[in-house]
Amino acid sequence: MGLALLSALECAAEGAWFADETATPVPLGVLFGLIAGSVLVLRRRWPVAVVLVSVAVTPAEMGYLLGLVGLYTLAASDVPRRIIGTLAGMALTATFIVSFVRVGQDVRASDLADPGDWYVPLMAGFVAVGVVLPSVLFGLYIGARRRLMESLRERADSLEQELLLLADRAEQRAQWARTEERTRIAREMHDVVAHRVSLMVVHAAALQAVAPKDPQKAVKNAALVGDMGRQALTELREMLGVLRTGDGERRTGAPVPLASVGAAAAAAAARGGAAGGGAGPCIADVEDLVGQSRQTGMVVELAVQGDPREYAPEVEQTAYRVVQEALTNVHKHAAGAKVTIRLAHRDAEVAMQVENCAPGQPDPTSPALPSGGNGLLGMRERVLALGGVFVSGPTDTGGFRVSAVLPAG
Incomplete structure (x- = not known):
């Protein structure tokens, strides 16, 4: 619940900034951010829905905490690996596109010399991988460890029954x-x-x-x-x-x-x-x-x-x-x-x-x-x-x- 509240506040602040950038009423942006960030409260029951919402709000440059926690929860859950890979690829692609556009804008707005054609996609790739990959890998590790502990606990219970x-x-x-x-x-x-x-x-x-x-x-x-x-x-x-x-x-x-x-x-x-x-x-x-x-x-x-x-x-x-x-x-x-x-x-x-x-x-x-x-x-x-x-x-x-x-x- 605490993470959902924190995510809602983050998305509300980012929604206000996005509304100001797009000439949209700020209360509407704040309300949209609160609703989108509050979806994190459903992460344990519907982690797929949380990741889809985080991918959907990525173009508005909001929901970073929502995406990180959602991907971690999804990777640590019992959802099939192909679904995890698909959603992680979608989040990676969305983050790469947004980062590519934002880095390109920053480069064109700067007075520095042209860094070359490789700079923008490389920086966008670094940002996308840094945002998505750690959460997925950590979630996979925690999920595997949890399943191992459950297996060991079941084995211990079985051994206890056999000993009895x-x-x-x-x-x-x-x-x-x-x-x-x-x-x-x-x-x-x-x-x-x-x-x-x-x-x-x-x-x-x-x-x-x-x-x-x-x-x-x-x-x-x-x-x-x-x-x-x-x-x-x-x-x-x-x-x-x-x-x-x-x-x-x-x-x-x-x-x-x-x-x-x-x-x-x-x-x-x-x-x-x-x-x-x-x-x-x-x-x-x-x-x-x-x-x-x-x-x-x-x-x-x-x-x-x-x-x-x-x-x-x-x-x-x-x-x-x-x-x-x-x-x-x-x-x-x-x-x-x-x-x-x-x-x-x-x-x-x-x-x-x-x-x-x-x-x-x-x-x-x-x-x-x-x-x-x-x-x-x-x-x-x-x-x-x-x-x-x-x-x-x-x-x-x-x-x-x-x-x-x-x-x-």
Whole structure:
């Protein structure tokens, strides 16, 4: 608004001078100048109209500020370049013509020697270029810079949206990882402890039944219960120790591998039930599982096909867990049933099958073992994680069969 007012005053003064030169009423010239200069207020909305008005009043030698600001605004706007070039050429031509006439008049009116034919067009060209070109070039620079800043701002907004999306996805992945970790820990706790606790309950029931009749056997069963209880407590302490250590390391910013809990649980189970005392349970330790179940009075047959060999640690542990959990389920749901375990060592895989016969009439003195319903689910998750095949279900004779095939690699 300030530039429009200044332009109106300039055009009014130049209109008064033009009216005096052309013998026109001065108020009319002033009014014409005010109207022409006030057009600058429309420069942001209609820059083309402002430039056209400035070109139109150029012969009256008015509207210099109107032309300068109008050309700058036009060049800085989003008007197509061909229109900018056309209007700038028109302003340049009009200014050149007016300057050519005015310089020619000044040369003829002066008493100096004739400067030559080149002087007038050269001076007129200098004036036209000096009036028009700086405004156009500066406007083009400001327009390009403005568009660049808008592009950078849009890019920054887009990057901010992408970062927010990535943050949401990272939070979802973290939540998924926490859920997977809780599931993994629950599965390890179930696999490591449930088997021993189930055997402890069975031995405790047997102890209660034989104590009045056979004190020596009762003492033997009591010793077995104590040993299994101590083993279960040791495994629990080791797993809880891993969890506490992991929690402390998380507070200090050091990540804890998810497999550490599973590794500790596996090592605990191996120390408690493996004869070899290796770094984790393996297929060779299945014989110890069979022996523990036989001590409870269960009839268990173990058949091995092929030449036993070493497999990857995760394959060994998964095979062990499948057999262990299958035996635990027999203790819970089919106490007294005969069990057949088959292990097959093949070229590219190892297969295992645990099948129990139909359970007989339940013994009223046998304990009722609780079931969480996660045994088969945990076995399936372990086997499928290694790319194996897991099948479970009832048999035609009323028993139950668990089969798994693991790749040897």
